Amino acid sequence: MGHFIELTAADGFKLAAYEARPQGQPKAAVLVLQEIFGVNAHIRAVADGFAADGFLALAPATFHRLQPGIELGYTPADITAGVAWKAAAEALPAPGVQQDIQAVIDYATSVGKVGVVGYCWGGLLTWRAACLLYGVNAAVVYYGGGMTVPAEIARHPKCPVLAHFAQTDQSIPLEGVAALRQAHPQVEVQMYAATHGFNCDHRGAYDAASATLARERTLAFLARHLA
Numbered sequence: 001m002g003h004f005i006e007l008t009a010a011d012g013f014k015l016a017a018y019e020a021r022p023q024g025q026p027k028a029a030v031l032v033l034q035e036i037f038g039v040n041a042h043i044r045a046v047a048d049g050f051a052a053d054g055f056l057a058l059a060p061a062t063f064h065r066l067q068p069g070i071e072l073g074y075t076p077a078d079i080t081a082g083v084a085w086k087a088a089a090e091a092l093p094a095p096g097v098q099q100d101i102q103a104v105i106d107y108a109t110s111v112g113k114v115g116v117v118g119y120c121w122g123g124l125l126t127w128r129a130a131c132l133l134y135g136v137n138a139a140v141v142y143y144g145g146g147m148t149v150p151a152e153i154a155r156h157p158k159c160p161v162l163a164h165f166a167q168t169d170q171s172i173p174l175e176g177v178a179a180l181r182q183a184h185p186q187v188e189v190q191m192y193a194a195t196h197g198f199n200c201d202h203r204g205a206y207d208a209a210s211a212t213l214a215r216e217r218t219l220a221f222l223a224r225h226l227a
Contacts, residue, residue, distance in 0.1 A: 002047060002057070009103040016068065017104050018044055018059040020051035028137075028226035029108035030115045031101065032059040033122030033129075035200070036082030037072040042202045043119075053219060056111045060104045062097045062125065063089060074203040086121050098128060105135045113137040113226040117218065119199060120145050123163075124152070131155035138162075138225035140218050143169055143196050148176025153183045162188045162221045164214045169196040190217060 002020030009015060018032075018039050032047045034040075039059050047057035063070040063085050070085060072078040089097055101116075108114045115138040118126030123144025130139035132155070141163040146152060153176075161184075165177050181189050192198060192214065197205035199214060 002044065002051065007060075007100075007103045007107055009099045011099060013065060013100070015064040015100045015103065016061040017107075018047055018061075020044075020047045020057040022051045022054045022056065024054075026056035026111040027054045028113045028115065028222070029056040029058065029111050030117055030222065030226075031104055031108065031129075032057055033101070033116060033118030033125045034059060034062055035120040035122055035197075036086045037074065037078060038063055038070040038082075038085075040071045040073070040202075042200055046117075046119075050117075055115075055222075056108060058104050058108055060100055062100060062122070064100065065089070065092060065097060074200075095132075097125065098132060101125060101129055102133050102135075105129070105133060109135050115140065115222050115226050117222075118142065118144065120197065123147060127152060127157070127161070127163075128155070130157040130159050130161050138222055140164070140221060142199050142214065143172060145171055145196075148172055148180050150179075153180050157184070157187065160186075160188075160221070160225050162190070162218065164190050164192065164199075164217075166192050166194045166196055166198055166210070168194070171196050188221070190214065 047059045050057035117140040119142045123141040124146045192210035194207035194210040198207040199211045
């Protein structure tokens with residue numbers, strides 16, 4: 001089990017991040033970027049899982065600039081609230097929450113190379129981190145909401161990227177995934193017979209087979225690029 005720590009961004013803002021450490025020396029660090037539901041029980045469990053695999057795992061609270069301690073579930077009311085929090089975060093003056101993610105990356109480099117893994121909105125933030133931030137050695141995106149629109153496809157990643165998408169994801173059209181593939185042939189794109197949120201075992205969209213395969217691919221990708 002991990003605990004929350006406090007880190008300071010370049011502008012002096014203090015943010016919370018959930019930290020889970022492995023037994024023994026970490027082989028590398030992995031940032032876990034939240035969905036629109038905050039650093040909730042699921043995201044903490046994901047971080048704990050990466051720690052069990054030997055990584056220093058850090059899940060920054062990317063809503064912290066708006067309100068500390070946001071933790072939502074997956075009911076329709078929670079989804080509505082999460083969408084509103086995401087919109088507010090996206091509306092922050094630049095660089096917005098990217099400076100908070102950079103602060104966590106800077107902290108994580110103390111143990112070696114750094115990977116970033118993000119889910120839904122966190123997937124979009126992961127893509128931006130791969131393109132805009134410093135110290136990222138590998139990035140893994142799970143169904144990055146908004147990542148396949150033209151403005152995001154126009155960005156250029158500075159590190160290797162693995163992207164997991166679902167074939168029946170109503171929020172990420174397949175033509176957008178195709179456009180991403182065409183623009184960035186170096187990005188490793190994997191498709192799954194599942195829907196949005198398939199990795200989250202706290203919601204109905206969970207697909208065990210897809211989640212297991214995606215995790216195997218993610219760990220292999222991180223092993224290649226964070227060694």
